[in-house]
Amino acid sequence: MRAAVRTGLLGLTIAFKDDVPPPPPCDPNVPIAPTDVLIKVKSAAINPVDYKLPRLVGGTVVGIDLSGTVERVGADVTDFKVGDNVFGRSPIIGGRGGSLADFALVPMDEIAIKPEWLSFNQAAALGVAYLTGLQSLRAGNVSKDSSVLIIGASGGCGIAGVQLARALGASRVVGVCSGRNFDFVKGTSGMELELIDYTKEGSIEKFRGENIGKFDCIYDTVTGSGRGEDYVASMMPLLKESTGTYVQINGSPTTMARHVIGRMKAQRKVVFTSGKGKKDLEEIVSLLKIFVARPHLDVKTFDENGVKGAFEQLRGRRTKGKIVFNME
Numbered sequence: 413m414r415a416a417v418r419t420g421l422l423g424l425t426i427a428f429k430d431d432v433p434p435p436p437p438c439d440p441n442v443p444i445a446p447t448d449v450l451i452k453v454k455s456a457a458i459n460p461v462d463y464k465l466p467r468l469v470g471g472t473v474v475g476i477d478l479s480g481t482v483e484r485v486g487a488d489v490t491d492f493k494v495g496d497n498v499f500g501r502s503p504i505i506g507g508r509g510g511s512l513a514d515f516a517l518v519p520m521d522e523i524a525i526k527p528e529w530l531s532f533n534q535a536a537a538l539g540v541a542y543l544t545g546l547q548s549l550r551a552g553n554v555s556k557d558s559s560v561l562i563i564g565a566s567g568g569c570g571i572a573g574v575q576l577a578r579a580l581g582a583s584r585v586v587g588v589c590s591g592r593n594f595d596f597v598k599g600t601s602g603m604e605l606e607l608i609d610y611t612k613e614g615s616i617e618k619f620r621g622e623n624i625g626k627f628d629c630i631y632d633t634v635t636g637s638g639r640g641e642d643y644v645a646s647m648m649p650l651l652k653e654s655t656g657t658y659v660q661i662n663g664s665p666t667t668m669a670r671h672v673i674g675r676m677k678a679q680r681k682v683v684f685t686s687g688k689g690k691k692d693l694e695e696i697v698s699l700l701k702i703f704v705a706r707p708h709l710d711v712k713t714f715d716e717n718g719v720k721g722a723f724e725q726l727r728g729r730r731t732k733g734k735i736v737f738n739m740e
């Protein structure tokens with residue numbers, strides 16, 4: 413089958429191949445685990461984690477996010493049947509292989525039924541970015557009338573955060589991104605929101621000066637992304653005193669260590685997308701339906717050039733919304 417695979421000594425190079433062995437249960441004579449679902453992948457999205465992990469951790473086939481059609485189910489699978497259209501994740505831990513392939517084998521509690529009003533490409537984009545957005549906004553107690561600051565508002569996780577914050581009822585949503593992406597973020601979010609251009613000298617400082625103690629939640633998708641950007645110290649004072657929460661999804665080794673040993677500083681949290689995703693995926697669909705919001709896509713062809721170009725673009729950290737491969 414076609415697949416994007418990790419190659420080289422550590423498996424940190426990503427290459428397109430068309431002779432990768434399919435998951436064994438593609439052969440009807442090979443048993444399928446009771447809780448597994450075999451999916452004919454129609455669309456698969458990519459995330460920075462896909463190129464950050466070596467083969468030893470991430471496995472040979474790259475990718476987590478997918479949508480497609482159920483080909484075969486294990487004996488204990490009751491929520492899905494052959495022919496159902498589904499979307500979700502092929503998780504790194506507990507997964508049976510990645511999503512950038514013609515077929516993927518996934519645990520039944522990591523997928524949900526794809527609604528008709530989302531295309532396969534759109535549904536594939538929801539896994540990692542929207543689950544992270546939902547779980548982060550939850551960690552920040554975002555609900556009706558919350559004020560939320562989203563750092564990195566034009567990226568995959570950022571746009572998800574903006575759309576979900578709106579659907580959760582936040583009354584003030586402010587995004588930080590580069591000015592050239594303002595129209596794109598406004599268009600995709602479908603709401604009136606304030607945007608701050610971090611590339612314009614003095615704009616962050618001015619915004620900070622006017623907003624001390626005003627936010628219930630800061631959702632930071634940028635800090636610790638590998639280029640030394642760190643918003644934590646400069647933005648923490650914008651939280652409401654004692655009740656606001658700073659949620660980050662990446663960070664320095666010290667922050668990560670503190671998170672792992674449960675010693676995060678007051679009002680700060682690190683979120684790693686977790687748990688079995690099915691219920692949260694269903695909630696995401698319900699929330700997006702409120703405003704008929706959809707992810708913004710940059711659709712690529714699944715071939716050698718498409719895979720190479722897409723990962724170069726993703727590594728460049730200038731992606732607008734989500735990069736998705738149309739696998740059909």
Ligand SMILES: NC(=O)c1ccc[n+]([C@@H]2O[C@H](COP(=O)([O-])OP(=O)(O)OC[C@H]3O[C@@H](n4cnc5c(N)ncnc54)[C@H](OP(=O)(O)O)[C@@H]3O)[C@@H](O)[C@H]2O)c1
Binds near residue numbers: 733
């Ligand atoms: N903890 C978890 O479970 C989890 C889950 C998903 C992702 N992550 C991590 O979260 C990070 C973001 O993921 P993603 O999928 O959203 O990545 P992405 O789509 O590649 O993010 C690209 C965006 O980052 C923005 N950006 C870059 N530098 C910025 C800066 N200095 N200030 C503000 N915005 C900046 C860019 O905005 P402009 O082009 O407008 O400048 C671009 O839109 C990655 O490090 C990823 O590994 C963690």
